[in-house]
Amino acid sequence: MTRTLADPRSVPAELRPYLQEVVRRTHSVCGSHLVSVIAVGSVALGDYRHGRSDTDVTVVVDLPLPRGTLTELAAALTHPALPCPAAGLELVVYDEGFAARASGEAGYLLDLNTGPLLPGKVSLDPARSPAFWYVIDRSVAHQAGRALHGRPARAVIAEPARADVLTALRASVREHSTGEGHLADNRVLNGCRSVQYCRTGRWQAKRRAARAVAAAEARFRPLLTAAAHSYERPRTAAADLPATEVRAFLAWVAEQVDATADSERRRRKPGE
Template identity: 40%
Template sequence: MTYAHHKISDRTNILDGYLGAVVDRLQGIFRGRLVGVYPAGSLAFDAYQPGRSDVDLLAVAEQPTADEIAAVVAALDHAALPCPATGLELVLYDRATLAGLSTEAGFALNLNTGAELPYKAETAPGDGLSFWYPIDRDMVRQQRRALIGPPFADLVPRVRSRVLLPVVAESVAAQMAHLGEHGDNAVLNACRALRYHAERTWLPKRAAAAWAVRHLPGEAAVIQAALDSHAVGRDAGRSPDRAAATEFLTRVHALLTTT
C-alpha cells in the first residue's frame, strides 16, 4: 500500500525536498513494507527553528532485517544525503514490536547524523537513556501527523498518563546532570513536562514556556533566559546559568513526583 506525501507546513518548505528524499529512500529499501513516516519533535508541532532544530522522524516498517537497517544507515548518512537542518534524528520501529510498546525504547534503529549532531547508529538502547522514546511516541500520537502512512495512533497503544508521568519525571532528573549540553533545552523541556503533568497534553517548547511563566511567575527570569538563548542557536544553549537552571529543574521534578 502506498500513501501520498504531505508537507509539514508552509514554514518548513525548505525541508520538503529533504523529507521527500528520506521517504523515497526508505520506500526503496523496504518497498511495500514501509508502513509510515511521521514527523516528531519541532516538526510535529510546526515549531521548526532553522539553525537550532533537528529533523526528528519516526519510521515504521514490517519486520526490518539487519541488512535493511544497514541500508537505511548508509542511505540517510549525512555524507550520502546532506541534512539541511542541524541534523537528522530518525527512529525506526518494527510494526509488530511498536504495537506492544509501553514505556520501553523498543526501536529497531536509532540514527543520528548531520553537521551538528554526534553520529549514532544503534539497534538497541544498551545503557543509554530511554525515556525520550515513549515521550516522543506520545507526542507523535497526539499530533496525528504523517509524511506517509496511516495515523500513528493506529500503530501504537496509548500510554496512560499515570504510566508515562514517572518517565517524564525521569527525563527532567536526567537533564539536570547534563546542563552544559544545551541547558536552555533542559529548561524548556522541563516547562513542557510541567504542562503535561498539569494538562496531560503536549505543547511545543516555546508555548510550554509561555504556559509555565503564567503558572510560575517567579520562574519567569530563568525561563525567559532559556527562550532567549534557544532563539540564538545551539552554541548559546551550552552556557546556561547552571545554578538557576538546576534550581528550576529541581522544583519542576519535585512537582512532578509529589503531586
C-alpha cells in the same frame, strides 16, 4: 517510483526537500515493508527552529525485514551521504506490532542520530539505550505526529500509559539536570514541557510551554523568558544562563513530576 510527502505544507519549507528524500530513500530500502514515516518532535508540535532544532522522524515497518535492511537504511540516511539541513536527524524505526502496543520500553529496531551538529549514533539494540527518550517520543507521535507517508500516526503508534510517561519524564529531568551534553536553554524548556504535560496531559511546543509556566510561576519568569529568547538563536550562539537558577528550576520540575506520579498512583489504588 517517486515518493512525495503526504502533505508538504505540514512541514517547514526549509525541510521539505530533505524530508521528501528521507521518505524516498526509506521506501526504496524498505519497500512493501514500509508502513509509515512520521514527523515528530518540534516539527509535529509546530515549533521547528531552523539552525537550532533537530528533525525527528519515526518509521514503522512490518516484519520480517530482509537481512541487512536496517544497516542499509542507516547508510542511506546518514549525513553527509544525505546532507541534513537541520541541526540533526533523529530517526527511530519500530516494528508495527511493537508500535501498536502501549509500552514503557525503548523497543526500537534502529535508532539513527546524524547531522552537522548531532553526535552520530547507529544502534540496533534497544537494551543499550535509556527507554525514556522513546516513550516520550511515541507519546508525542501519538498525540501530534504528522504522517509524511503511509498510515496516520494515531493508527500505528499507541499512546504509552500515563504512568510510563511520567516515569520517562522523571528520567528525562534527571538527564537534563546533569547538564552534560545539553544546552542550558533546552534543559529549561524541556522542563517547562514536562510540567505542562503533568498539568494537562498534552504535549506542547517548548516555547509555548515556557510561556504557560512563566505566567503561573512568577519566581521563574526571568529565567524562562531568557531561555525562550536564547532558543530563538542558533545553537552556536545560545546564551549562558545562571547555572544555580537552572538547577533550582529543574529541581522544582522534578518535584512537580514526582507529585503528579504520586497522585496518579493514589488514584489508581482500588477502593479509593
